Amino acid sequence: MTSNSNGAVPTHGLGPFLQDARLRWVVAIAILAFLVVAPMIFGSYITVILTNALLYVVLCLGLNIVVGYAGLLDLGYAAFFAVGAYTIGVLTIQFGFNFWVAFPFAVLAAVLAGVIIGGPTLRLRSDYLAIVTLGFGEIVRFSARNLEITGRASGISGIQDPSLFGWQIRTQTDYYYVFVVLAIIAVIASFRLANSRLGRAWLYVRHDEDAAEAMGINRVQVKLAAYVIGAIFGAVGGAFFAANLGAISPESFSFEQSVLVLMAVILGGMGKIPGVILGAFIIILGPELLRDLGEFRLLVFAVGLLLIMLFRPSGIWPGRRGA
Amino acid sequence: MSTSGNAVLKLKGIEAGYGRIQALMGIDLEVHEGQIVTLLGANGAGKSTTLKTISGLVRARAGSVEFMGEDITGKNAHQIARSGLVHVPEGRHILRGLSVKENLELGAFTVSDAKLRQTRMQEVFDLFPILGKRQHQDGSLLSGGEQQMLAMGRALMHGPKLLLLDEPSMGLAPKLVLETMRIVKRLNEAGTTILLVEQNARLALRLAHYGYVLESGAIRMKDEAARLQADKSIVQAYLGE
Secondary structure, eight states, X not given: OOTTOOOOSOOOTTHHHHHOHHHHHHHHHHHHHHHHHHHHHSOHHHHHHHHHHXXXXXHHHHHHIIIIISOOOOSOTHHHHHHHHHHHHIIIIISOOOHHHHHHHHHHHHHHHHHHHHHHHTTSOHHHHHHHXXXXXXXXXXXXXXXXXXXXGGOEEOOOOOEETTEEOOSHHHHHHHHHHXXXXXXXXXXXXXXXXXXXHHHHHHHOHHHHHHTTOOHHHHHHHHHHXXXXXXXXXXXXXXXXXXXEOGGGGOHHXXXXXXXXXXXXXXXXXXXXXXXXXXXXXHHHHTGGGGGGHHHHHHHHHHHHHHHOTTOSXXXXXXX | OTTSSOEEEEEXXXXXXXXXXXXXXXXXXXXXTTOEEEEEEOXXXXXHHHHHHHHTSSOEEEEEEEETTEEOXXXXXXXXXXXXXXXXXXXXXXXXXXXXXXXXXXXTTTOOOHHHHHHHHHHHHHHOHHHHHTTTSBGGGSOHHHHHHHHHHHHHHTOOSEEEEEOTTTXXXXXXXXXXXXXXXHHHHTTOEEXXXXXXXXXXXXXXXXXXXXXXXXXXXXXXXXXXXXXXXXXXXXXXX
């Protein structure tokens, strides 16, 4: 009866292999060691791509809470990403806030955005939910493009690099390490959430919300929590994205962005943290690795994705049946 | 029988419906502590709607529901469940892909005492040994009868003061129907008060203390189960056969 009693239903493939706790630590430390030394081995070009992949890890883990844990569809996740980035942009440029002063406001704005999108949509079933979240994503982007304060279509530029305890985050390598830390925090938070009481409530609501409600789980509250926490992940990613680039424009937060994040989550395996991380890396690194193919690379990449989904419809990462 | 014990559940003039269709036309009903009360009637008489209105899945348009002396009319389903009134709806709602044990754990979600959860799990396994044997299997792969046991076991994990059972024998083989009824009887003997909706009227009356006959959303008759059972005309007119 412990809160994280899983492994009851038989696993297959890589599952039992990676469930060995000691082995899991070895793998985690190896990955961490690789991430630490990567910028020293590879050039700045690859460091930029890896930074982007780590940003995607944060975004994908955030969307995974909504889609994977709570079982809600969200086609407008880029909106939360935009809310974080624009809050930093507007507050630092238009109001002269320091990045760290603006940061809590970015998180707060994400909470509000999560409630705004979550509140009215929670009674909707998946297909309607998809349409409404898609609309929400577009509303945020169009607002950014048309409001004076967000710099209209040209966006906001000149966002200052933040400093942390006297360390000026400036170079690409600095930002790379910032995103390493963010990704690690996102992974730990995801694990803890999955094994928490709230995590179990998500599991039950995802499987059968009527049964969950009948046993005393407040489904509205539980789903709203998923949107809000997912929004916070997105906004934190967006805030550092804005600081990293120094300039943001509405086109960074297009529908395509939402789809890419969702694709990474589904590709890796919804609800499975290692799978989602893998998905994020594939989505970002895939097109880069295929760069030699020139104009065919997106075609090849798309065919590759289709094949993966054909042969592993519940994602690359092995997992529990139906979970 | 209706006067013995305290009224755990009291419905007064309950009206409810779906859209423009009114399904319940003023239901008065009482369930006393320690009883099995059965709600009988033809398809569409409003039996399931009555249970859903009690557990908060359907809103009452008029009237009141009182549970353990407290007015619960208009409360949300999860709040009502937390107060100890557990509805086992038609169709069992076993969670696919989760083990039998995990399905049972859902029932005890609001129970914060880990020891109590363990004790209850053991009690459920004692009552339904097959669930203990299959605790690591996917709950949705159990047979119909076992799934019904799982649904009831899950409700017991919650520690209900009142159990609403909606057609627990539906879709089961005749032998399992009897087995299910025996279990209902045992739950009651162990101290659980039960409001039972059942298609098989003769069987339900055999184990209930008190019965209500529902017709077109209104109570047509109520009496001690033994007397309803004895009255041949009632059985023929309202209960079929």
